[in-house]
Amino acid sequence: MKKISLVTSAYNEERAIEETIEEAVHMLESRLPQYDYEIIMADNASTDGTRDKMEALCAKHPKVKAIFNAGNYGPNISFYNALSNATGDCVMRFDSDGQQPLDMAPAFVKEWEKGNDAVVGVRQNRNKSSSFISSIGKPVYYWLIAKLSGLPVIRNASVFFLLDRRMADLLFKIGGYETSIPFFIVKYCARIAKIPYKVREQKKTSGFKFMQYYAAAADRVTSFSTALIRICTFAGFFISAASLMYGLYVFIRKLTSWRSFPTGFATMYVLISLLCGFQLFFLGIVGEYILNIRKMASQIEKQKVVERKRINFEEKDGRGEKGGN
Numbered sequence: 001m002k003k004i005s006l007v008t009s010a011y012n013e014e015r016a017i018e019e020t021i022e023e024a025v026h027m028l029e030s031r032l033p034q035y036d037y038e039i040i041m042a043d044n045a046s047t048d049g050t051r052d053k054m055e056a057l058c059a060k061h062p063k064v065k066a067i068f069n070a071g072n073y074g075p076n077i078s079f080y081n082a083l084s085n086a087t088g089d090c091v092m093r094f095d096s097d098g099q100q101p102l103d104m105a106p107a108f109v110k111e112w113e114k115g116n117d118a119v120v121g122v123r124q125n126r127n128k129s130s131s132f133i134s135s136i137g138k139p140v141y142y143w144l145i146a147k148l149s150g151l152p153v154i155r156n157a158s159v160f161f162l163l164d165r166r167m168a169d170l171l172f173k174i175g176g177y178e179t180s181i182p183f184f185i186v187k188y189c190a191r192i193a194k195i196p197y198k199v200r201e202q203k204k205t206s207g208f209k210f211m212q213y214y215a216a217a218a219d220r221v222t223s224f225s226t227a228l229i230r231i232c233t234f235a236g237f238f239i240s241a242a243s244l245m246y247g248l249y250v251f252i253r254k255l256t257s258w259r260s261f262p263t264g265f266a267t268m269y270v271l272i273s274l275l276c277g278f279q280l281f282f283l284g285i286v287g288e289y290i291l292n293i294r295k296m297a298s299q300i301e302k303q304k305v306v307e308r309k310r311i312n313f314e315e316k317d318g319r320g321e322k323g324g325n
Contacts, residue, residue, distance in 0.1 A: 003036040004028065004109065005088030009078035010041060010096040014048040017041070020098045021057050021064060024105075031106045039064045041096065042082040044072040045308075058311040065313055070306040081305040083172055085313065092162040093181075099199050100160040108162040111193035117167050118189040120182065121160030122196045154194060157182035163189075229289055232282040239278055243271065 006024055010017055021039060028037045041054050043066065054066045067082060083091060090112050094100050100121065108119040161181060163171065167189055171181075185192060 001034070001036045002090075003038065003088040004032065005086035005091045006037065006039045006105075007079060007082045007086055007091060007093050008039075008041055008096040009044060009075045009082065010046065010050055010054075011044040011072060011075075012046045012048045012050060013096045014046070014050045014053060016098045017050055017096050018053045018057060020094075020096055020102070021061075023098075023102050024094075025061055025064065027102050027105055031103075032109060035109070036088075037063055038086070038088060040067065040082045040085060041065065042067045042069065042078040044069050044074070044078050055311065062312060066309075066311040067305075067307055067313075068309040068311075070308045073305055077305060080172065081307075083168060086168065089165050090162055091165070091168040094160055099201075100158070101197055101200065104195065104197055105162075107195055111195065112162055112164060114193070116189075116191045116193040117164050118185045118191075119162040119193045119195060120154055120157050120185060122154065122194050123156040123158050124196050124198050152186050154182050154186060154192075157185075160197065161185070228285050232285055235278070236282060239275065243275060246271070 006028075008020075013020075021041065024039055028035070028039075039061075041057075041064070043051055043054060045068075051066075051068060054068075057064050058066050065085075067078075067085070069078060069081075073081075079093065090109070092105065092108060094102060104121070108121075111119045159181060163185075167185075170188060171184055
């Protein structure tokens with residue numbers, strides 16, 4: 001019997017976690033009875049009653065498992081740690097806030113059984129609680145990524161997806177807890193199926209802030225494209241050449257028209273400020289690449305999670321390295 005692993009991470013999802021997991025269990029047992037299954041919940045040190053809800057779910061359903069992290073490691077690191085413990089023939093990720101319609105999971109499994117390496121949920125709408133930054137910035141961000149990386153970006157792809165076991169193992173193997181799943185899929189998966197769905201209303205507002213969006217975007221851009229660093233190189237060359245030519249022009253005009261051609265300090269200040277601004281901007285881009293290289297080269301942060309507690313796991317459960325128990 002084939003096995004399906006459903007994985008989710010949570011932080012302060014007391015109002016949604018029970019309903020979401022119960023929906024997943026009912027869907028699996030009623031619509032996919034021919035498959036064995038497991039549901040892995042990873043909690044990022046929630047401060048509300050999320051863990052109490054999880055413990056009750058685990059007591060009620062033996063195939064529902066929980067990992068309680070010692071700290072808030074963020075959704076990506078938490079997901080990778082849960083992924084390392086998934087034992088299914090395919091792995092499906094979903095949000096614990098109930099945004100995705102889990103009754104569509106059988107359609108994902110059907111596409112996987114056709115031989116697809118990945119099945120991606122594509123949003124047809126955004127919920128009303130989405131921030132202005134998310135609604136306006138994400139389309140621009142995906143357009144920019146597509147132009148810079150040359151990858152066939154799946155527009156409106158979400159974290160509602162299914163990966164074949166081989167792809168899940170590859171994702172964990174190549175590392176990089178900041179890896180963007182949609183870009184991983186288009187880069188490494190030969191066969192991809194897309195399933196449109198409508199997002200449900202969140203039971204709470206997203207906790208993502210502007211700087212978190214910026215950090216995520218910078219990591220994705222520098223991970224999947226070298227275009228920006230090359231743009232910096234060429235732009236630096238042309239700006240330097242233009243500055244040199246302008247300097248020669250001023251020098252020659254001053255020699256030929258010493259009295260009639262003024263060269264005030266204002267011109268110098270403008271040029272110096274312009275060049276300094278470009279230098280700082282380009283150094284910032286270079287710094288983002290260096291930061292990304294450091295993250296990828298360092299194995300200290302990769303999938304390292306200190307776990308406070310596990311529920312319904314056996315010793316043989318899990319793949320890959322664990323951060324602790």
